[in-house]
Amino acid sequence: MTHPPSKYQPTDDRKRAIAAAARSLIVEKGFEGLRTREIADRVGINIATLHYHIPTKEALIELVAQSMKDDFMAQSMRHPRTGLPPLEQLQIKVDQHRETRRDNPELLLVMEEMGRRARHDESIARYINPMRAFWHQQVADILEAGVADGTFRADLDPWAGAYMVIGVMLASSVFRLDDPEALDRAVSELLRAIVSDRTKEHSNV
Amino acid sequence: MTHPPSKYQPTDDRKRAIAAAARSLIVEKGFEGLRTREIADRVGINIATLHYHIPTKEALIELVAQSMKDDFMAQSMRHPRTGLPPLEQLQIKVDQHRETRRDNPELLLVMEEMGRRARHDESIARYINPMRAFWHQQVADILEAGVADGTFRADLDPWAGAYMVIGVMLASSVFRLDDPEALDRAVSELLRAIVSDRTKEHSNV
Amino acid sequence: MTHPPSKYQPTDDRKRAIAAAARSLIVEKGFEGLRTREIADRVGINIATLHYHIPTKEALIELVAQSMKDDFMAQSMRHPRTGLPPLEQLQIKVDQHRETRRDNPELLLVMEEMGRRARHDESIARYINPMRAFWHQQVADILEAGVADGTFRADLDPWAGAYMVIGVMLASSVFRLDDPEALDRAVSELLRAIVSDRTKEHSNV
Amino acid sequence: MTHPPSKYQPTDDRKRAIAAAARSLIVEKGFEGLRTREIADRVGINIATLHYHIPTKEALIELVAQSMKDDFMAQSMRHPRTGLPPLEQLQIKVDQHRETRRDNPELLLVMEEMGRRARHDESIARYINPMRAFWHQQVADILEAGVADGTFRADLDPWAGAYMVIGVMLASSVFRLDDPEALDRAVSELLRAIVSDRTKEHSNV
């Protein structure tokens, strides 16, 4: 890695601005429409200056990947998992996703673009795959806890169930369920599908 | 030179070959790596010849979209839906997806690429969106029939459940669950999540 | 020359049609916009067929040049010069030009295009230059006869005066004096400039 | 390579050099033979550099049109019109044209090419038409003054006469009267055609 563990260098407001411009450009036109010159324009600098900060386009894309990872991890960590009951934890995860879709949809779009690009670009895969694994693990952990305490079905396979949970989120992205009610309807069904009968009696899922 | 097949082919054959070459190239390098010259090389023709058959790159991409739609529809229609019990119908759908992933994975990869590109390219969206809607509808119909005859949970929402089913397929693509056992495990959980208790008693889900 | 003295070959309705299509295309888009394919389209034949009749584009342009020359000579010869008084002969020349501008303006446009092209293309110059020389000679002859019989100024230099006459026609093309009255006004001035005082007294120039 | 002058020139200098190269190329090969790559070669720069300074070929042609207009206006304004007698003013105009033909013939050739192109290209017409109108107006003004002060024929129509004057210049271009004596002969006739008898007595026209 060319970057120190967590954040960009202090002086690098520039790098942050570049990453932000790149991300918004990826949202608008996809990776195939990403042009260094346009990024420089949006940041308000010369291309030569852009290349002074980031030597190559590959490095630029890695910068974006890094910035995505930073944001993703920050969001994942925001809410404490300890102590809360599993159903609530899952609810938080789902709500977070919904909020991101509403308030910061470009995060998901860029993630999707990068995920696809990771297939042909190992340097991106290095960032994306751990994020996905981490995501799956978090959900699987919640499900496992929920099975243990009887919140979720006893026959629920946490590893597999996590893909189901994640799948609904993916589907809502791919099928553009931007309408909150539509998303709610899908999430409600997801919960009915995994909670135990006991939980169903006591909640309104 | 790569011209073993033959010179002077009718346009329709050439178009088929061009679409095939384009698809495999999209699989390998993504849309952003699609070059007309490389397609021509793979087909074994001159670029000018390529342009003789397909005037512009946009037309080429539409050709690919059309070919995808043709394949998708052909596959969707292959198995009869009438008469079979819902669980079996769903099983067939899932198996089909699994088989496609195994025998013809490029179909799914190209579909994913096109789906993403559809976001910025209306001419692609015109092909992709109907396919997705059709896919969702087919699954929802099966679920609805299964709820009606008691195969699936009485409280299953077919519309939402369809996204759950599709979501698992999407997740298996995105997370690359290429191992058949892993896929089985995910599918088994999916079925447990939607079948009724009565069905659970009588089958081995 | 590849062509027999005067006309195209008998069977060559095709050649005539090709020349006509080429000429109208030159009018619309200039030489730089002349495309063999488009000519073929207008004639209603395949490009390969076009090339069967006319081997190269250069030959095509020569064909056009030849057809121009044929038309030009035919028009120049249409009216008898013998016997008529010089003023009337000049009037006829001018009227002919006016009629051509009105009824067949493309003839003049193509001529202008070819004249320009002749500068860089010797094979065209071979056709164009004789036509121009002939044109000038015809006018100079008329003027000379008019000076001899007192119709035109005694100090009129027929050779130079011919350029003046021709110049007005050129200017009316270049400045697009398409309005008949405007053209009349220019021609009237031209006549006043060359006729003798005696003629002025007896006519209404 | 043809790079003797120097690398890294300011845009304005480059643009001037590009316009000059384009003009000489138009003279040699006509508009249809104008190739961006060849212009770049003559200027001694890379094609990409050419496009850095002038984005498109269309813009290049407009640049040429602009440079033509600049030169034309500069020349038209060089000699003062105020105070001089009309005959002398006209003489200056004609001499200027003769000089241009001798010292800078490419100016006239490019002008002719542009005039022709203006027929199919509105963006050129915007430059050419005003220049022509200005030219005609200047000559007409001189003639009008000459009629008023008795230098020219009392029955001379300045508007029409201007086309006659211009026509002789056009004819000398089209018929390539490059020989100074030939041009003189034509101009002398032109003057005889428009000056009054009184003027004829006092001058040697």
Add this chain to the structure above:
DNA sequence: CATGAATGAGTATTCATTCAT
């Protein structure tokens, strides 16, 4: 005679990257 298919050599334009200042 006619044509569908094929092609070599261009043709303007683009883009990431580099250089001189």
Add this chain to the structure above:
DNA sequence: AATGAATGAATACTCATTCAT
């Protein structure tokens, strides 16, 4: 740090011409 100018290597597309049938 920053920038105006420069460039090599593409990139989609064009066009006159040829070939096989």
